[in-house]
Amino acid sequence: MKRKVSVCAGVMVAMVAMSAGAEESKGAEQASVPAVGTDGGAAEAAPAVEGPGVERAMAAPPLVEAAVAGNTSAGTAADAPTAARAEVKAEADEVHVPFSFTVVPGLSTSGFSQRNQVHDVSIGLVATQAKRIRALGLSLGANFVGEGGSSGVLATTGINVSRGPVNGSLFAVGANIVTKDSEGLLASVGANIVRGDVTGVLATVGANVVTGTVDGSQLSVGANLATGKVLGAQLSVGGNLAGESLNGLQMAVGGNVARGVSRGVQMSAGVNVAPDLTGLQMSSGVSYAGKLSGAQVSIINVGGSVEGAQVGLVNVASRIDGAQVGLINVAGETQGESVGLLSFVGNGMANVQVWASDIALTNVSLKLGGRHLYTVLNVGLTPPMGGDRRRYTTGVGVGGHIPLGRFFVDMDLMGSSVHANRLFDFDDDTNHVLGQLRLMAGWQVARRFAVFGGVSANTLVTWNGSDPWKELGIGPEWKETSDSGRTVVRTWPGILAGIQI
Structure with a gap:
């Protein structure tokens, strides 16, 4: 009778141990199967159960380890956000190549496919291609960088294209094109085009085009265009455009335009335009400010509400709190003085x-x-x-x-x-x-x-x-x-x- 009871107890203990082991190993790549001893106890692979009625401590779920670009990260797959899993997968697909020599994209010392490769140094006879370049990229024709961007120097006689952010320098005879943000220096003979924000310097003979904010300088012989704010300087022979506000300096032979509330200086041989400016406009042509706190010194000065001074051959303002000094002065209302050969003042x-x-x-x-x-x-x-x-x-x-x-x-x-x-x-x-x-x-x-x-x-x-x-x-x-x-x-x-x- 005692032997039957002992056998029954052993069978029950084995069943409990197998059930607990199955719960622990669920979702893992490999499961551990507990071994049962002949005396009714559990082997080392399974936690010990001292007897019926005793609560068993459950172990934490196993960790999932994945090697990501040489680093080891651990976490629970079920708890990771979708974006994080995608990033981990993308980085896991990267292949690190310290040095690569490429004749044309697809024909390289690093293999036929370079779209997922991260290069420290990439040299191209005609062009280079990589997902990311960390240090240096040189080619005669072009450098193509994927979503990983560039954190070093890209130099070519043709064109540099980066589909990811740039933190470094790009030099090209043709053009530099960045579809994300850029930090550093972009220099070219043709054009610099950034579809994002810029922190640094853009210098070109042709044109600088930025679809975001410029925190730095745009230097060109042709034109400087920024659809966002300009915090710094735009210097060109042709013209400068700040799509939003200007906090800094615009200098051009052609014209300067700031389309937002601005603080700074506009200087040109042609035209200066600002809807609301605190600062100075100087031109050998025409300066216009819808609202001005400062001064206009041009051949023709046109302002809406002016707090400050207009000095030129012809000065026009709807209201001026300050002084007009010129050959012809026109003001709808003045709280200051108009000095000129002909001064037409509404309340004068x-x-x-x-x-x-x-x-x-x-x-x-x-x-x-x-x-x-x-x-x-x-x-x-x-x-x-x-x-x-x-x-x-x-x-x-x-x-x-x-x-x-x-x-x-x-x-x-x-x-x-x-x-x-x-x-x-x-x-x-x-x-x-x-x-x-x-x-x-x-x-x-x-x-x-x-x-x-x-x-x-x-x-x-x-x-x-x-x-x-x-x-x-x-x-x-x-x-x-x-x-x-x-x-x-x-x-x-x-x-x-x-x-x-």
Whole structure:
């Protein structure tokens, strides 16, 4: 009876041990089958079971080891993400080749297929091909690098193509093409094209094209294009384009364009364009900024809202808080000053003056300017009276305006010429200049009507022995001659009065 019970117990222990072993070995490449002793116990291959009713400690699932490019990694296949498994598989498929010499892709010392190879040094007679190049790739025709990219130097007289990221330098006579991000230096005669972000320098004779952000420099003879931000510099003979903002410098002979809110400097011989710029625009052509905090120094400056200065031959702004200095200034509104020959300011001065003086009996002047500074253009006529000759005067001046409620004070400096034959006759009577320092006070009778009057200090200088205007002035005169009488300086006080509309 005892022997039967012992046999039954042994059979039950064996069944339990086999079931536990089967659970442990599930999913593994090789399973361990537990051996059962004749005395009813389990062999060393199976954990010991001390007896019925005793809880058995379960072992952890076995680890799956895989060699990946010379490294050993362990993990549970069931818990690994799909992307990680794909990466592990891709790296597991790589073949490391320290040195490879290739005649043409497919005919190489490293075999016929090079698409999964990682080369430290790759030399090509016509072209090289590898999934990744770690140190150096040289060829006469081309270097082709797969998704692994390049982390060294690629040099060729033809073209470098990398379908993966680049961390290093690419040199080509033809072109460098990178379909991922690039860090380092890309230099070519033809073009550099990066379909990603760039950190480093792109230099070419042709064009640099980046479909992402540039954090560095683009240097070209042709053009520099970046569809994203530019953090650094774009220098070219042709033109520069920043698809988004510019934080840095754009210099070109042709033109510069920044399409986002920018901080920096644009310098060109042609055109500068920015919708919103904090910094400086300089051009021998045209500079445009929709909103500017800084300065524009160009032949033609065009701005929307400008906080700063516009200096050029022609300055145009919808609103300026600063200064316009040029030949022609146009502003819808100013909180500063416009200084020029012709200044048309919405909230400034645009007046016509009719007045008389001791120089010319009848004068018509155009007074243009901002709130405090103005220019005046004058034409005067004195008919022949008492034996005096008929006189024409033409002059231009700059001055300052001080508003004191309805009362105002003007002071300006004018330079004029006097003619006897015809108005604007510059063939005769040109060896002289008349200077006038005028001080005037006025009263604004109505919004568009004022009266004014004042005094002037007049100085007439003639040279080359010409002194035809002895009858000018009505007050005491001081005369001084020099250069053996060829240069004569006459000084006298004068008066003036008129109306302003």
